[in-house]
Amino acid sequence: TFNNACILVDHITGQSNDLVVSITTDGTYSIKVKDTTWLHSAPTSFVTGGDLHSSPGGDLKLLQTTGTSGQDLLGAWEDTNFQYQAGESRITASIRLYPKRQDNFLIFSQKYVDDAKETNVSSYDDIIGCFPSFKLTNAAAELGYMAFAGGFFGNQNKAFGRFNANTTRIKDGIEGGPIAIFDHEGNTIIISPFSEFMVASQRFKPGDSIGWGIMGGVKEVPKGYQYDTILYYSDGINKAFDGWGGLLRTWFNKTDSDILKDDTIKYMGYWTNNGGYYYYNTEKGKTYQDTIKELIQYANDTGIPYNYYQFDSWWYTRGEGNGTKEWEPESTIFPDGFKSKDNVYAIQNGGKFAFVIECNSSVSVPIQEEFWDSLFTKAQDWGMIMYEEDWMTWEYLKMESFSTNLILGKTWLSQMARSAQRHGIQIQYGWAYPREAMQSLEFPAVTQARVSGEYRPGHSEQWRIGEVSMFASALGVRPYKDTFWTTEIQPGNPEENRLSNLAFSLRCCTTDGQILRPSKPATAIDTQILQRAFHPLLPGDSEIWSTHTIYDATYHDLYFGTVLVVDPPEGYILFAKDLDFIIDEGEYMYYEYPKFSEMAPFNKSSILKLETRCNKTNPCLYHFVQKLHFEFHGNHSYYIIGEVSKWMTMSQNRIVSITPDYNAELMINMLGAPYEDVTLTYIEDGELKQRTCNLGMPGTQTMSLVTGRCPF
Incomplete structure (x- = not known):
């Protein structure tokens, strides 16, 4: 004292x-x-x-x-x-x-x-x-x-x-x-x-x-x-x-273990939420069951690698307040089968489970973990792998008890997450407040969250998630910006069956649909945020994001950086200090995607003048490649440019590792679909080279940069 x-x-x-x-x-x-x-x-x-x-x-x-x-x-x-x-x-x-x-x-x-x-x-x-x-x-x-x-x-x-x-x-x-x-x-x-x-x-x-x-x-x-x-x-x-x-x-103790198991993060799928062609809309004269079957058949026939299908809010029985009454497919929607205030689960409505139901509210909240066990056990039989808890802000605001009770909010989310964890189901949060976002720190099952509005007509700016991705990523949650479209012009919202662009889709993933992603989500660079705070009168539409893929290359970490540029201010200069993947001792080459043959040097003293031609219609994507020294049988240098047919040219989902070995080989270990061809572009001692490897039946292969052989 x-x-x-x-x-x-x-x-x-x-x-x-x-x-x-x-x-x-x-x-x-x-x-x-x-x-x-x-x-x-x-x-x-x-x-x-x-x-x-x-x-x-x-x-x-x-x-x-x-x-x-x-x-x-x-x-x-x-x-x-x-x-x-x-x-x-x-x-x-x-x-x-x-x-x-x-x-x-x-x-x-x-x-x-x-x-x-x-x-x-x-x-x-x-x-x-x-x-x-x-x-x-x-x-x-x-x-x-x-x-x-x-x-x-x-x-x-x-x-x-x-x-x-x-x-x-x-x-x-x-x-x-x-x-x-x-x-x-x-x-x-x-x-x-x-x-x-x-x-x-x-x-x-x-x-x-x-x-x-x-x-x-x-x-x-x-x-x-x-x-x-x-x-x-x-x-x-x-x-x-x-x-x-x-x-x-x-x-x-929030780790990435559940993120690594979440197939909706790892793979491309087809979504039917607001902004999608089949959001409360079927093929003319057909049920949803027939519509979805035709969609799956077309994807299988054409090789579009949809690994899952998202069903939004159109398939189950709605009740008072337009909420969920019974989480079962309606017979007119899925003839073969497949929670609102008046839901059939609440004891107050003749069900088996305890709910909080307020007299003047249009929503209700389950407070018995067995409710979620019942729901997720049934959903497992349907083949459900991810559950979205949507409209979370609305639920919070409409349930007054959330604002007066010390434990109700945490109880609601904890019971949901624990049950999902037991059933091997991942959770996506939708419309979550920051308090709900931070509560996800206690739940490994919460792997992702929608951090933007819906991608639909009239919402063309919803992709601006550079700042909020910093927040979500920090919490161990993958930021989701809603869907993307592969075609610009369609009758109605994309993606109507038979009108998806396969070639465009495959720029983001392997032929079996595994998304090629960096080591961390792309986030707004510091100078973008400083400009918004200190210079609000300057054009506010600028978006400059960066991310990177990092490898342990035995002798040192090897960084491959990516920068997205949209609507930079006139005369804007990007400095090396603005990019967290530029290390002091590193030597780099960079290029504007896809012009990899026009690479230029970059180091800690370099600058990059951004051009106003980089806009929403034609954004600029810059890739930075760190020099790799290899000193077996002479002193050789390499710049591994990667798979230039993809937006993310270097991803650990494709290039698993870069490993020198005792046989004086520099091995590139690759992963993908069985029998997929992978073309790797690189610079060896100043000479631009390309090699194509077939991954064979296992979907794995090793290539030597020294000899160009695969298998090495």
């Missing part, structure tokens, strides 16, 4: 001093980034007994300030604890740091030492406890922000701007999500919930403060309940999201 009236201590959060928290024993604190103070604490407050208690300046009494230490999954930690008396309840606010870690972050916690009653406030978008909280001031450093909010993992109402006393556009409350705050150099802190995601909110008071706590509708909090907030720092926006997400995934 600190007995002095007021002691100020600077705490370095990791093994560098890039992020420092200054803590005073009176309960105030501030945040420094690289020796510049960015944030000053605003008052701490809690609601109990129907009254607001705050400090300083109010009747929230600081009982004691203590220091504790210990060890957890993240390492050795040190806490500064402020114990407050809020009416009849004691509540501890603490700041935790991990001084021995390489990364820099803080955990702020609110722990209820006693039960707290009458905690709710007048607005669900407010909070019942505020810690941490920061003043909106004009800091010594000019700061910008990116804040996620609304549906589609926060993509719907995301906002950019300057973070200062005049900030007005941050969406808080039920819709709110993580916020990234950064300076002109890209030094970034991310602030978000670290636990209890379904009840966590931020409160934004324009011109005053921003703070984090439990959402405003919660009426009581039990003894021992704890909510946590994380503040994470890194020296780049993308780097900050990568590090923040990696830490969260470590804490919640």
